Amino acid sequence: MDYHIATSFDDAIAVASKAQGITRFLAGGTDVLVQLRADIVTPDTLIDIKHIEGVKDISRESDGSWRIGIAVAGAEMTEHAALMADWPGVVEAMDLVGSTQVQGRATLTGNLCNGSPAADSVPAMVAAAMSATVAGPNGTRQVAVKDIPTGPGRSSLAKGELITALHIPARGTSSGDAYLRFIPRTEMDIAVVGCAVNLTLDGDTITSARVVLGAVAPTILLVQEAANAIIGTSLDEAALTALATAASAACNPINDKRGTIEFRTHVAGVLAKRSAKIAYERALANTGNSA
């Protein structure tokens, strides 16, 4: 294994483009090292991207959107009060990843690019309509986070490409997000179902919503029918029931010892309701005065 410390994104792209065999980028290493140690994946080339300028920064752009550097660890997001106030669902979803020790290292980008259908931060990122800047030998492109994972362990990034930053849209007023997952324990487990909701209100009526499910299909699901069930409502009982039905209907889960198909399908509806209620409360409380 060849270990390379990238000094710039261009350097990382150049090394990754020329590399033979298996290439991995080293962010927090909490997936890369586990796979290396377990002899699941031993990269031929490992490119450490933590020394590139700016990769540790969390910054708010002039339009109110956020830029998250690719080496920002989960713990650094949780400690960022302004980010937490704007996007509690995204921050909490990342905070659910692993233990305190894992939080000291794990990144949003790594969680996304590892390609697990149960990755906790990905539903919240897709609900937030986040995007990624992807750079490679043929230049730079903006890609919706939703379009990065293409299946378990697979992504739409081409050889030599890497993510150089993640972007969260401006929060805006009267809007809020939330993420909940079900695990058989209280900590340190992989999601059996995860659900993120991001919505915007006009008064007490939902004007737009994104409902995203994790761990119930080979990729995360952005469920338009579930969003439609609550748009135009004030999240009354009928809307919540319709939301749960639509969320459950979208599921195509695996059957294993941690959750049967029936259980996962049911829990998806329950978590959709609970996440929507939290996002709705946050939207009501978000009068824009904190920004």
Add this chain to the structure above:
Amino acid sequence: MSNIHVTTTVNGDEVEFLCDPRETLLDALRDKLNLTGAKEGCGTGDCGACSVTMDGRLVCSCLVLGAEAEGKQIGTVEGIADGETLHPLQQKFIEYAALQCGICTPGILVATKALLEKNPDPTETEVRYWLAGNLCRCTGYDKIIRAVMDTAADLRRAS
């Protein structure tokens, strides 16, 4: 593949070692620097027995490459006592018998010291969540939690 030369600071002392690029910081500490306090329970980030701090952040040394330690400040259990004088956490762990086999203890001491530096007045729930990544198969956790809560109270009184 040739070895990588690493210069790092462990418990305040500058040290150097040579390591294979696949070698973890845990292996480097134990096999190259003879600091055997950090233990390997699982090697996959689940048990926390290998906990150390890197630039003040609590991490699993089994999930850090030795090469990544270049230029960093590493803190291990060996740096917690001041010479022969035990750290208050170490004294309380003895007083409360918060260990049996002791495999988990170095990791838990490093982890709880990091917690109390960040939050001198944690609730019991906060201590339990902070330590969710430190497994103990012997004590049932209760004595550990009580030792930590009591140390925190003592340290607050002393400051």
